[in-house]
Amino acid sequence: MLKATKVSSFEALKEMLHQPIENYIMVAAHRGDWRNGAENSLQAIEMAIKMGVDIVEIDIAVTSDSIPILMHDKYLDRTTNCTGLVKNRTYDSLKNCNLEDGLNDLTTHKVPTLEEALRKVKGKILINIDKGEDHIPLVYPILKKTKTLDQTIFSSYYPYEKLQKLSGGLIDSVMYMPKIKHDTKNPEKYLGTFVVNTRSVILQTRALSEQDTLLQIIPKAKSKGLWLWMNTLEPFHSAGHTDEKIVENPEEHLGWVLDQGTNIIQTDRPKIVLEYLRRKGLHN
Numbered sequence: 258m259l260k261a262t263k264v265s266s267f268e269a270l271k272e273m274l275h276q277p278i279e280n281y282i283m284v285a286a287h288r289g290d291w292r293n294g295a296e297n298s299l300q301a302i303e304m305a306i307k308m309g310v311d312i313v314e315i316d317i318a319v320t321s322d323s324i325p326i327l328m329h330d331k332y333l334d335r336t337t338n339c340t341g342l343v344k345n346r347t348y349d350s351l352k353n354c355n356l357e358d359g360l361n362d363l364t365t366h367k368v369p370t371l372e373e374a375l376r377k378v379k380g381k382i383l384i385n386i387d388k389g390e391d392h393i394p395l396v397y398p399i400l401k402k403t404k405t406l407d408q409t410i411f412s413s414y415y416p417y418e419k420l421q422k423l424s425g426g427l428i429d430s431v432m433y434m435p436k437i438k439h440d441t442k443n444p445e446k447y448l449g450t451f452v453v454n455t456r457s458v459i460l461q462t463r464a465l466s467e468q469d470t471l472l473q474i475i476p477k478a479k480s481k482g483l484w485l486w487m488n489t490l491e492p493f494h495s496a497g498h499t500d501e502k503i504v505e506n507p508e509e510h511l512g513w514v515l516d517q518g519t520n521i522i523q524t525d526r527p528k529i530v531l532e533y534l535r536r537k538g539l540h541n
Contacts, residue, residue, distance in 0.1 A: 261511075264541060267380050270311060272445040274383070274432070274458050274484070282515065282539045284530050285312035285385060285395060285523040287490060288329065292525060294335055295356035297327035298366045302377050310527050312410070313378060314385040317371055319392055324348040325371035325399065329388070340361055371396065375403040385410045385434070385523075393424040393431065400431075410434050412461060414441065417450040429455055433453040434486065437474060444474045452481050459521065461486040464496040467513070475518050489530075500526040505531040515539075 264270050264281065273281065289301025290308060297315055305313045309463040316329040333339040333346070339354035348370070371386075378384045384405070390413035391394055409532045412434040413420070419426045435451045435536055437444050437460065451457040460478040462471055462485070475485055488494035489503060489510075498510040503526060511533050514522060524530045534540035 260388050263493045267382075267408075268493060270383065279520075280539060281541075283311040283484075283521040284527055284540065285314050285316050285486070285521055286310045286527040287488075287523050287525050288316065288388075289313055291526060292359045294435040295358045295366045297329060297369075298356050298364075299369050299377050300364075300366050302374060304526060305350060305369055306378070306381050308527055309522060309531060310382060312521065312523075312524060314387055314494060315371075315372055315374055316388045316524070317386060317392065317396070319395065320344065320346055320348045320351065322347045322349075323395060325353065325389075325392060325396055326373055326471065327371065329504075333368075337368060347366070372399050372403060375399065375405045375409070378408065379405050380408075383408050383410060387412060389413075390415055390420060391423060393427050397427050397431065406431065410459065414437065414438060416447060417454055421454075431456070433457050434459040434461055437471065438463050439465065439471060444471065444476055448474065448481075452483070452519050457483065458487050459484040463488075463494050464517075465493050467496045469496065470515060471519040479518055485518050486515055486521040486523065487517065487519045488523045489514060490523065490525060500524055500529075503533075504529060 286305035287295045290304035294301035294304050302313050317325045318328040319325050328343055332422050333340055333341055337354040337356055351368050354368050356364050358364050363408050391412055400409055412433045414436045433455050436459055440503045441447055462474055464472050489500050492499055497513055498513045502510045522530055
């Protein structure tokens with residue numbers, strides 16, 4: 258059995274992003290530990306931290322007065338007791354909105370700002386900001402203010418040229434993870450532009466099946482020293498080896514994910530994934 262490299266400090270965790278280690282698998286909690294708390298809440302982030310995950314993934318939306326908040330949807334309806342488009346509401350108008358948990362029960366937790374989330378994770382775990390690619394100029398000053406720039410990962414499917422324009426050149430100053438899917442044109446060239454022009458250290462890819470040709474990008478990414486990030490959220494992410502199947506048979510389904518050379522697993526079942534990795538000596 259492999260012995261996991263001991264990640265004894267937050268600084269060591271950050272350093273691993275720049276020097277992938279084969280016998281340590283990072284775990285990313287999707288929208289925090291939302292199965293036990295409210296999705297994209299400070300509560301769900303805190304639960305993920307206490308559980309021992311390495312990365313927490315959050316989504317952002319922006320209010321009418323340009324405040325980035327944690328929210329996956331454009332609308333408030335699914336995850337709160339409020340309604341309407343986020344972009345049509347001021348931040349102050351959201352202060353009376355309560356978040357619902359994974360069972361759709363109303364909680365006492367409020368919609369947090371990105372700044373509040375960054376202060377929650379500061380010096381503890383890494384954070385992946387999803388749905389933030391259109392808002393880098395707005396988010397960047399908040400990262401500088403909270404001194405969390407070096408622990409924050411942006412990600413999207415956008416090509417480099419589009420990101421360069423949208424970010425006003427800031428894409429070169431942040432940690433960025435390109436994502437590849439089946440309509441990505443010329444995946445190898447797409448990946449190469451990020452390796453040359455940005456601080457990219459991770460690639461996220463998908464697999465519709467175990468024979469998916471998109472998996473061929475993995476050795477090419479590895480040869481460039483990149484981490485591989487794979488999701489186990491939906492069947493199209495990991496050839497059907499989803500979280501729900503992992504619950505039933507972690508050896509078979511997480512085994513396949515790891516066999517692809519995965520370094521980071523994003524999951525809605527972080528506790529189960531962590532337990533499996535620790536049994537295998539791949540997490541401490």
